[in-house]
Amino acid sequence: MKNLQIVIILTSMLSTGCVGNNKNIHNETKNKPIIFVAEGLNNDGSLVKNYKRGLDYAIDYFGNYGPYYVYLMGPSNKQNILDIYLSRAKTRATPIPSSSRRKQIEEFLKRPNVTSEIEAVLEGKEEGGLTWSESPVRVYEDVTTNATERENNPIxxxxxxxxxxxxxxxxxxxxxxxxxxxxxxLNSWMTEGGATYSSAKFMENLNLVDFRKYMLELLKNGGNISQIGINDFLLSGKEWNLDNETYWEKDYFPQVYYMLGAWATAYLIHVEGAKEITVLKNWYFDVPRIGKSAAFEKHMGLSLNKFYCKFDSFIRQPTEDLMNIFKDKKQKLD
Known part of the structure; x- marks a missing residue:
């Protein structure tokens, strides 16, 4: 019952209106992330501990943006899950005259995607990911419908x-x-590729994975993203462009947005010579002010179009030549 008590405490706190109107979403917030855990999970504390290991590192690097709510759920008694979703609905309610707080909460809980998600939780299906609410109150949510796998796999x-x-x-x-x-x-390759690169690099900084080995796996076998690596994808002859946003409807979006996107990020850092913190963080600050094209050229030193042409030629090189961009580490490619 320990986890249920945590949820009750958080629900009470959230219902008092601790979430303010974050008109300027580009600024950091004083609100600390809040983690909801379903009953039956985190009995030894490891689920939250290992999640926070990554979250704390990321916040230290990028800054504290939010409010940010994390939902680690799984098959539990139905009332426990409904209580969590009620709390979630309360965090999304906005102070607008056209709709009362109570009505907004009721409407959120009746959304088809929300009712479907609740069913997925109760049935133990693995779904979820990052989502966020619309203005005037922006909240970010990392939703895991079945966190059992996360609990069993700390890495x-x-x-x-x-x-x-x-x-x-x-x-x-x-x-x-x-x-x-x-x-x-932002383009999908920028978001997914950037996060794929940064998370792997940060995992190495935490002494949890070998970053160079991981980048090699993306080329050869898809790593932890896909069963098809970049090399086989390129050999398949499928046409692709990093800035094409239609691949979410196709079966090779992981290869383009996540894997090639990660290598595009690596190219900017290790070939074009942009500083890692510039590529992963600093250039984004200018996007709201001058747009992504101008911000990219300002910080990376070349236009997006020129970058696309250069990267297309670069990524078609033999694996050994690609891996040579990581000159700071020596490792056999087999």
Whole structure:
């Protein structure tokens, strides 16, 4: 019952209105992340401990953006899950005259995607990911419908926390409601590729994975993202462009947005010579002010179009030549 008590305490705190109107979403917040855990999970404290290992590192690097709510759920008694979703609905309620707080809460809980998600939790299905609410109150949520796997795999638990929080930072510095092709929003390769690169690099900084080995795995076998690596994908002859946003509807979006995106991020740092903190963090600050194209060229030293051409030629080189960009480490490629 320990986890249920945690949820009750958090529900009481949230219902008092601790979430303010964050008109300027580009600024950091004083609100600390809050983690909801379903009953039956985290009995030894390891689930939250290993999640926070990644979350704390990411916040220290990117800054504290939010409010940020983490939902680690799984098959539990139905009332416990409904209580968590009620608390979630309360955090999303906004102070607008056209709709009462009570009505907003009721409408959220009746949304088809929300009722479907609750069913997934109760049935033990693995779904979820990062989501966020609309203005005037922006909240970010990392939702895991079945956190049993996270609890059983401390490495992936920490890794996932790092990846999702990079998205929080990215979304805070763009207009996420515009099309991804808009100059006000970010392309999928920028968000997913950037977070894939950063989370792997940070995992190495935490002495949990070998970053260079991971980048090699993305080329050869897809790593922890896909069963098809970049090399086999390129040999398949499928046409692709990093800035094409239609691949979410196809089966090779992991190869383009996540894996090639991660290597595109590596290219900017290890070939073009941009500082790691510039590529992972600093250039985003200018996106809301001057747009992604101008911000990219200002910080990376080349236009997006020129970058796309150069990267396309670069990534088609033999694996050994690609791995040579990581000159600071010596390791056999087999």
């Amino acid at each position: 992936e638990n920490t890794w996932g926390a790092l990846h999702e929080y990079h998205h929080v930072f990215q979304i805070a510095h763009c207009d996420s409601y515009e099309k991804r092709t808009s100059d006000k929003n």
